[in-house]
Amino acid sequence: MFRIAPATAFLSLLLASSVVAENDPVVVELFTSQGCSSCPPADRLLHDLVQRDDVIGLALHVDYWDYIGWEDEYAIPGHTRRQRAYARQGERSMIYTPQMVVNGQHDVVGAQSRELDQLINAHLSAAPEAEVKAARSGQDVTVNVTPIELDEDEVYDVRLVQYSPMRHASIRRGELAGHELDYANVVESWQLVGQWDGVAPQKFSAVLTSDLPAVVLVQRAGHGPIVAATKVK
DSSP: OOOOOOHHHHHHHHHTOOOOOOOOOEEEEEEEOTTOTTOHHHHHHHHHHTTOTTEEEEEEEOSTTGGGSOOOTTOOHHHHHHHHHHHHHTTOSOOOSSEEEETTTEEEETTOHHHHHHHHHHHHHSOOOEEEEEEEETTEEEEEEEESSOOTTOOEEEEEEEEEEEEEEEOOSSTTTTOEEEEEEEEEEEEEEEEEOSSSOEEEEEEOSSSSOEEEEEEETTTOOEEEEEEOO
């Protein structure tokens, strides 16, 4: 069973390797909430990450802190399910905020920028496993995936994710009552474009549900590693 591996173990493997290859952007998913008093530093860190060309930063607002007095207006129940799925893969019994998951494989607690930078650089230096390209024409999106070095007998989900580059919240209750906060790259919708066997190049088509910007993630089915990602242009 795939697990979200300890960051230190992954970094040790990369330091022992001399492989340096051009790779797709690294995906950093921030699980956050407007009801979480320790989240703003991580939210601010995501503001910096989304300015980078080599990182796809996504804010996934969760709903399990809503009970403490403020319902996160950007929370989507599916984000909580996704975080729980990552926890099961890592054989953890609890989920928490803020949590950053890097390429679906390694997690960072809170806003530990040094550890996060090390993980991002390690993933950028890893040998690429697949390539994905996505082109937009109006609301239509064409996605092309190509294997490079993938595990055999695996299935990969090709997902189209749309997000708002910036959202503002005026929080009136809960732990962050009185705060005016801006959130970067707030995820608004997910689409499963299709599944790929990872054996031969394949083309997929999808229709965007809004005019918001989008990214494509190619991820081993069952919330495994993200093996390729790109911004839709």
